[in-house]
Amino acid sequence: MLNIDRDLDRFREIVKGRIRRDLRKYMSSGEMIARKGDKLVSIPLPQIGIPRLRYGPNPKGVGQGEGEPGDQAGQGQQAGDAAGEHVLETELTVDELAQIMGEELELPRILPRGEAQAASKRHRYKGIATTGPESLRHFKRTYRRALTRAIIAGSYDPSRPKIVPIRADQRYRTFVEETEPRSAALLLYMMDVSGSMGKEQKEIVRSEAFWIDAWIRHNYQDVETRFIIHDATAREVDRETFFRTRESGGTLISSAYKLAVEILEAEYPPSEWNIYPFHFSDGDNWSKSDTRLCLDLLRDKIIPLSNQFSYAQVDSTYGSGQFIKDLEGAFSGEEAVTLSRIKDRDGIMQSIRELLGKGR
């Protein structure tokens, strides 16, 4: 055990809020993993800053290199930037990112439903054979065989350890055939774009959807995504539109669920697809009767088809936030339903943990 372990435990306890709760409010969590540009990412780990008297951001800096006055000067300057903030930067693929996020959030791996559909075959070089091309000769194994033979035959002389392999000693790498289950998943995003969902709410949904996307893709080979937006009526849109549209007017959540059922029943038989509907809303629905209709649709159609139905409610100043309470009432204890409230940006990671924490 290293000395540091005690300090580390102490820090973890603080982060988890078990001790020194006063410090926890200074914890910078933010988005644990943020995308910057194409590949560059920052991974601010949970951190508690000890406040110090220091200068604010410097609007001027110094650099070195080519260029004329007025040209862009690289990725900002670090020189005058706030000291003492450890932001780690590197190039990672989205898949690696998803893995890191999975580790940080302690997400369980998703177990695909049902058995292999359309199993695919793959060849992997992990076998050993007595014949094969010379280019694949396994030197160590060959040598070991030869050595064994020499020792058994009594011809091995430690003072002159010369080993000559014969034909029968040769060993070669060879492939073995492995069948891998092909697993396919459908991500069905639904979002309320009625007047009460503002820019900030939509930004939160976008962030959250990005990470859900990354995690599901990390777990399945084939992933399809479909997008539905709704206010009082629902329509299917592409990814761009999904995240950009802002409509106004009332909200009939059932319209989205009806469309979802149509899509699922027509195109995605559950025997071949792992289905994940995600619905984001501020929880404001037009009427009680519509909410009843929604609950019926979920219970009878959507949930039986899906691995898991997830509903995330973003706090907004306008919404009543009633819908999540109705869902809680109707589906408490239902394994295939996860519900989450997102208070603000800082709540995104916690919400992802809630939505994906079941490993279904």
Next chain:
Amino acid sequence: MALFSGRFLREGRALPPELEEARVGIVALARGYGLDFFETIFEMCTYEEINMIASYGGFPTRYPHWRFGMEFIQMQKGYEYGLSKIYEMVINTNPSYAYLMDNNLAVDQKLVMAHVLGHVDFFKNNAWFAHTDRKMLDTMANHAAKVRRIMDERGVSEVERFLDLCLSLENLIDPYAAHVVRTRPREASRHEDDAPVAVEVPTIPGESYMRDFLNPPSYVASERARREEERDRVRSFPEEPVRDVLGFLLQHAKLSGWQRELLRIVRDEALYFAPQGMTKIMNEGWATYWHTTMMTQDILSDAEVVDYADHHSGTVAMQPGQLNPYRLGLELLRHIERRWDKGRFGKDWLDCTDPVARRAWDTGAGLGRAKLFEVRRTHNDISFLDTFLTEDFIREQGFFTTRYDSRAQQWVIDSREFASVKAQLLQVLASRGTPRVHVVDANAFNRGELRLVHAHEGLDIQMDWAERVLGNLALLWGRPVHLDTKLEDKALRLSHDGAKLTRTLPT
């Protein structure tokens, strides 16, 4: 605990034979070049051990505190995700300890050894380190033992809470304290409750009818007021502004014994680390200068050249628009060496305006190395840049100033003009440091409140952190505290009573 207690060199940390051989060679080589360093003990560590020691600021034993754990986990994750890696670490003690990571290439280890000897030479000879505690290894361990003892008596949380307060003020020290005498004992000491001494205004003697003419009553009255004010100012406390806020608190705040002990520990450690912050560019430049000199001229075998070049170029790599202390330090030292080798200094050189003559200038003085040793003895980063940054250097190195273009939302090149680049470089350097803050009045408003003044030098302080720092200061002082500063060019007084912050205009 057992890992590092006592003399913590243990069998498993000794260098393997081939590196030990290299070490002997490099030490001899460095001495041959004139480097003068403490005995340096190299130890092999796993990355976990290295990260632990690094999060402890280079020391194997520190007092218990959660922030070490936080730094450790960050370094661990950084290493595990392949984002960052520590190559070298060395501490300023006598003998000096340096740590090598066990899975680095042999050529990297040699580079690190050469680099480390440069650092140790710098620690030993640079004037700013002259007053640092070279037995800090023991001192840190003693501090750790003291804090643990206090924790046993007072409870972990209470002690930790107080340490958090102290740590948030740890940069409010006087980094020059060891080098200057700030206050001299006053000859006559007066007791506080003594009646104020009556003020006498010297008058010019003369005939009675002339007296009012020679000493106009208006003058006498204003002079009396001035002298009284001066007398009262002398009575104000502290008599002169104090930069060492921690030291001031240590002497004058109402603290209990254990609190004073903790505050003293935090201050001692902050003072120990201060010179390293003041000489980052020089120190790294000096160590880099020596590792490239020794590696390329003496140590490298043919097989190692590529790995060495790869590592070295990573060290001095220049990101467009960023500043790398290793590179800046190295290049400026080389620039100085070239100038003094060619005799490009002194009045003749400065007076010469003919570009052709300047370009060809070479008196064959050959004083480069000697000058470098002198520079490393006497300068810190600010004086180093202020003295040796020349127009030629700025142009050769392609320096420019940048500003943030808020419309385009990006940093753009502002100017390549020498004067502004130099001024900006010095300002950036200064802005990494601590804003200069002095205690001016410990009895503000005659209510025992503490007033500090920030000497505003163009950059505003970070407000949200200042608020929390002042809150902590108020808790330590036990009475409200005030900080006079400027925000967006307007004078501002931040006052904190331990519960909340108020902003007023300074009176």
